[in-house]
Amino acid sequence: MSQQNAIHLYDGDLPDDFDLGPLVAIDTETMGLNPHRDRLCLVQLSAGDGEAHLVQIKPVSMGGRGYDCPNLKALLTDDSVTKLMHFARFDVAVLQNAFNITIPSVICTKIAARLVYTFTDRHGLAYLCRDLLGVEISKHQQSSDWGAQTLTPDQLRYAASDVLYLHALWDKLEAMLIRENRRDLAQACYDFLPARCRLDLMGYEEPDIFSHRA
Template identity: 75%
Template structure:
């Protein structure tokens, strides 16, 4: 059963175990994930948030078939993630792509990452988190109060849903600001090369090549 909620940020629709048939979110979809932790091998995917940039968010709760069991298969969500004609817009895509590829067994591409963009052009600061970027570039204050809440709970609270939705509702606007900076600083092509590498970087992370770093000169 699905549910519709409203928050000060916009309309939120909660789906269970997949996106509905026929839902078209357009050619650029903002995507984020909530998990039980930061290790995709150990910590399961609990929620996937999506937005077309129109002020609404679709949240897919990924429930296991039994305690400790396999996650829902989510064929419609998997189709969108792998669609070469849909750009997946993320913040810190390295993690989100890794957990989505590990959970669903698809290659998530093409991808753009606002964190990579920020690090390429905002070299005057080390503030590249989503909340800092939304505040600095959009004048929007995001609450991070629910960041460490239990995303594996059978029922999510309105506060959790609002927090999760806020992580995708502003990504299109943020991407527009950062794209302009990348062009201004002549780093758009470099950013694209980084984006194109993300699915492979995620596979390396899943295989355990985060450490040792295969690009390092160390023996």
């Protein structure tokens, strides 16, 4: 692994006095797509400097500390740190449910793409990185076993790739939002995300309380 793409793996929590600056890219890996059923296994973070910091979350039954992650939770709940995600609706719900917290100050590149990339219905991270940044991201490990005791080098590289390019992607998308006069609209969506995720966790994905249906 080159210095430009260093991966740091931590067992259970971030180090004390850990600082990634005011804008931190964040992603998660879980055992599945249901936050109530499928446990959180990995949290990835990056300051946009070519380095990824991965926190492996292991249950007590596997010799871990479970969701006792005070340093990670402090970062996630710090409203002075903007959390940059792709499809934040899922990641915020997973993190809020696992850690019993509310996550403020969130930006979602998928919402940004849906607001300004209206000439296509493709808004996945791999497509956007290829189209906007010229970067190829492999999704080969997406459905692998993230709950394993030891993660493979391929899993770690895949997990890191989900945060290493978010800063550059946001720079491109924010410029488009400003150009199309939709930056304020995007911010209103971001500000609502913690509440939207609380509704999802309460079961209000369906029925959608914003729907006109009786």
